[in-house]
Amino acid sequence: MGASTPITTRPTAGPVMSTSQLTSGYRARRRPPRVVVPAVDLTVSAGELVTLLGPNGAGKSTLLRTVSGVQPAMSGSVALVGDPLDRLGRMERARRLATVLTERIAVGQLAGYDLVALGRQPHTGWNGVLHQRDHDIVADAIVAVGASHLADRDIGELSDGERQRLMIARAVAQEPAVLILDEPTAFLDVTSRIELGALLQRLAHERGLGVVCSTHDLDLALATADTVWLLDAEADLRIGAPEDLALSGAIGQVFGTAELEFDPERGTFSRRPEVAGFATVTGEGLATRLCVRALTRIGYHADELPEGAAPDVTVVVRDRPVGVEFLVSTQGQNERRCRDLRAVCEHLRAQPMPRTAEEVR
Amino acid sequence: MSVVAPAPAESVTDSPPPVRAPDRRRAALGMAAFGGIALVAFVLAIAVGSVWIPPSDVVSILFGGTSEQTGWEAIVRDIRLPRSITASLCGAGLAVAGVQMQTLFRNPLAGPYVLGISSGASFGVALVVLTAGASGTTGFLAGLGAFGDLGIAVAAAAGSAIVLSLVLLVSRRVESIATVLIVGLMFGQVVLAMTTVLIAGAEPERIQAYLVWSFGSFRGVSWDELWILAPVVVAAGGAVWFTAKHLNAMLLGERYAESLGVDVRRIRRITVILSALLAGVVTAFAGPIAFIGVAVPHLARATLGTVDHRYLLPASALGGAAMALVAEIGAQLPGRAGVLPLNAVTALIGAPVVIWVVVRNTRATAGF
Numbered sequence: 177m178g179a180s181t182p183i184t185t186r187p188t189a190g191p192v193m194s195t196s197q198l199t200s201g202y203r204a205r206r207r208p209p210r211v212v213v214p215a216v217d218l219t220v221s222a223g224e225l226v227t228l229l230g231p232n233g234a235g236k237s238t239l240l241r242t243v244s245g246v247q248p249a250m251s252g253s254v255a256l257v258g259d260p261l262d263r264l265g266r267m268e269r270a271r272r273l274a275t276v277l278t279e280r281i282a283v284g285q286l287a288g289y290d291l292v293a294l295g296r297q298p299h300t301g302w303n304g305v306l307h308q309r310d311h312d313i314v315a316d317a318i319v320a321v322g323a324s325h326l327a328d329r330d331i332g333e334l335s336d337g338e339r340q341r342l343m344i345a346r347a348v349a350q351e352p353a354v355l356i357l358d359e360p361t362a363f364l365d366v367t368s369r370i371e372l373g374a375l376l377q378r379l380a381h382e383r384g385l386g387v388v389c390s391t392h393d394l395d396l397a398l399a400t401a402d403t404v405w406l407l408d409a410e411a412d413l414r415i416g417a418p419e420d421l422a423l424s425g426a427i428g429q430v431f432g433t434a435e436l437e438f439d440p441e442r443g444t445f446s447r448r449p450e451v452a453g454f455a456t457v458t459g460e461g462l463a464t465r466l467c468v469r470a471l472t473r474i475g476y477h478a479d480e481l482p483e484g485a486a487p488d489v490t491v492v493v494r495d496r497p498v499g500v501e502f503l504v505s506t507q508g509q510n511e512r513r514c515r516d517l518r519a520v521c522e523h524l525r526a527q528p529m530p531r532t533a534e535e536v537r
Numbered sequence: 538m539s540v541v542a543p544a545p546a547e548s549v550t551d552s553p554p555p556v557r558a559p560d561r562r563r564a565a566l567g568m569a570a571f572g573g574i575a576l577v578a579f580v581l582a583i584a585v586g587s588v589w590i591p592p593s594d595v596v597s598i599l600f601g602g603t604s605e606q607t608g609w610e611a612i613v614r615d616i617r618l619p620r621s622i623t624a625s626l627c628g629a630g631l632a633v634a635g636v637q638m639q640t641l642f643r644n645p646l647a648g649p650y651v652l653g654i655s656s657g658a659s660f661g662v663a664l665v666v667l668t669a670g671a672s673g674t675t676g677f678l679a680g681l682g683a684f685g686d687l688g689i690a691v692a693a694a695a696g697s698a699i700v701l702s703l704v705l706l707v708s709r710r711v712e713s714i715a716t717v718l719i720v721g722l723m724f725g726q727v728v729l730a731m732t733t734v735l736i737a738g739a740e741p742e743r744i745q746a747y748l749v750w751s752f753g754s755f756r757g758v759s760w761d762e763l764w765i766l767a768p769v770v771v772a773a774g775g776a777v778w779f780t781a782k783h784l785n786a787m788l789l790g791e792r793y794a795e796s797l798g799v800d801v802r803r804i805r806r807i808t809v810i811l812s813a814l815l816a817g818v819v820t821a822f823a824g825p826i827a828f829i830g831v832a833v834p835h836l837a838r839a840t841l842g843t844v845d846h847r848y849l850l851p852a853s854a855l856g857g858a859a860m861a862l863v864a865e866i867g868a869q870l871p872g873r874a875g876v877l878p879l880n881a882v883t884a885l886i887g888a889p890v891v892i893w894v895v896v897r898n899t900r901a902t903a904g905f
Contacts, residue, residue, distance in 0.1 A: 246792070246795060267798040270798030273796075281788075285839075289559055294785060294797065300782070304782035315557070318556045328559050
């Protein structure tokens with residue numbers, strides 16, 4: 177049996193979920209209703225990985241709870257594979273939409289396989305007996321998320337990343353058309369986060385799932401998403417490919433602050449230096465690039481010198497048989513030979529900073 | 538770069554081991570062990586008492602034979618068989634209710650009595666035993682005669698039903714299950730306080746009678762009363778079996794259960810009512826029996842190695858029956874010198890066993 181081919185076939189194109197003028201928020205007794213995200217039209221197609229991006233408190237979770245039917249919409253509607261969400265029964269909804277939540281699950285004495293098998297509940301009879309087809313789907317889902325080695329482990333003894341992986345397998349075993357994940361990276365370490373991004377991309381592109389994943393992890397979103405739903409603090413929603421939103425400056429606007437500057441080309445934020453000088457680094461290879469990085473970190477403009485500017489510091493990177501060597505010269509001082517970048521930084525920090533930030537800009 | 542044709546990332550590493558469902562032999566063995574212990578304890582519990590009746594005679598009498606000793610048949614039929622059946626039913630009912638509460642509240646310390654069932658029952662019984670009838674010692678005896686065992690059972694059932702209704706009423710308006718737990722505990726405390734007030738104003742003989750009830754006992758339940766106890770425990774326990782699938786989903790928390798298509802509010806309501814029915818009827822006939830309902834589910838999880846309710850529920854029922862029967866045997870140990878308070882014996886025998894199992898198998902604590 178080809179383990180990596182999905183057992184069920186899904187439509188490979190066309191919307192699996194759409195909203196029309198959907199307003200999410202809260203109605204509480206004896207309090208005025210509170211709109212969190214007003215009137216939005218959203219579409220998720222089969223095979224599309226959507227990342228819902230926004231700062232904490234922008235209303236990401238509220239929006240996701242509303243599109244998955246956990247929380248009633250204040251107005252507007254959600255359609256799930258063609259049918260209005262509020263007309264679907266609980267079981268039918270669970271067959272079309274699966275959810276992975278932020279919360280950690282606290283169970284032991286439960287094997288990874290059994291956890292994933294819980295995903296079959298919307299498809300099984302009153303006592304949840306699994307037939308051969310259910311077992312095939314469970315095994316397939318476990319293989320799909322790369323968790324074969326976790327199948328007979330007790331989930332109480334797994335790491336957060338491993339458990340998250342099994343929770344996603346459980347969602348896949350539900351055979352949904354739409355997979356919704358609320359902050360799946362919250363408890364994960366760097367490696368697990370990157371692996372998770374790759375996994376979600378595979379599930380969307382290879383299995384045709386419509387995946388919606390909320391996160392405030394900008395790197396992950398920009399590196400993997402087909403579409404970004406960008407929600408700013410005023411609940412204004414902007415939609416586009418990650419690069420579109422970088423180009424239009426939307427991401428810089430939403431996440432940038434007085435201290436943070438968005439670099440659209442790299443897709444990363446950097447701290448605006450407070451005091452700085454100009455530096456030139458000459459040399460080749462990785463050591464040179466890392467040297468530029470180190471100088472940037474301690475406040476030098478080391479990348480490309482503006483026209484006509486004279487460097488305050490020059491560093492020559494030389495590859496010697498005994499190892500890399502950095503020759504640092506500052507204005508009016510003798511050349512200093514450093515064996516590593518730590519020594520370079522220490523030396524430069526001891527010098528007075530030649531210019532103010534305004535001058536550099 | 539190698540010349541090998543590019544393969545999908547997953548198959549670059551050696552092919553993953555085949556994924557198979559974990560086998561359930563351990564669960565089946567554990568269940569069989571609980572059943573075996575329960576069966577042996579059932580016979581032994583009939584054998585022990587003020588007169589020792591050899592187990593072989595017990596078995597032959599149970600299967601309709603006769604014994605050489607006149608009177609043994611009557612003892613077995615009229616006193617000890619009902620006692621053993623009562624112990625089995627009560628142990629099973631409490632253990633099943635304990636599993637339900639621990640899963641519902643996702644709390645290892647939860648048990649059949651967390652929602653105030655035993656406090657309600659205690660208050661009902663206290664009201665009848667401590668205040669009914671005329672004042673004076675003769676009044677107490679008259680009161681006991683008027684109400685009798687069945688009267689006490691009715692009072693206990695009414696008390697627990699009232700507390701449970703209040704808890705249900707409040708919990709309908711409450712979103713969070715943790716709040717329901719707190720409400721249950723608070724109601725329990727209020728009712729307990731009222732019972733304390735009753736005790737403070739009662740005569741010593743009546744307090745003595747109330748205390749004896751609160752020790753718990755499987756003795757003195759007649760065949761007529763068994764005809765009430767047995768159908769309720771069997772029917773409620775059977776109904777719990779039908780919720781096993783949804784209880785499994787509830788292990789992941791209410792939000793995950795919801796996402797798997799479970800009607801969480803409905804399962805919550807059904808679970809509370811069924812567990813209250815089980816704990817209520819047991820308490821009505823046997824008094825507030827502590828420990829079994831909290832301990833047996835942990836014992837069962839650790840033994841079976843799974844939290845799957847389709848195994849956990851029947852295993853806990855068998856384990857609960859076994860522990861109740863063993864406790865009853867322990868209570869009879871003094872022989873002619875009398876009996877020990879049941880609640881003391883359940884804890885004295887049960888606590889070391891549970892500590893041993895849970896510490897040896899540390900996962901059991903995570904397991905719940």
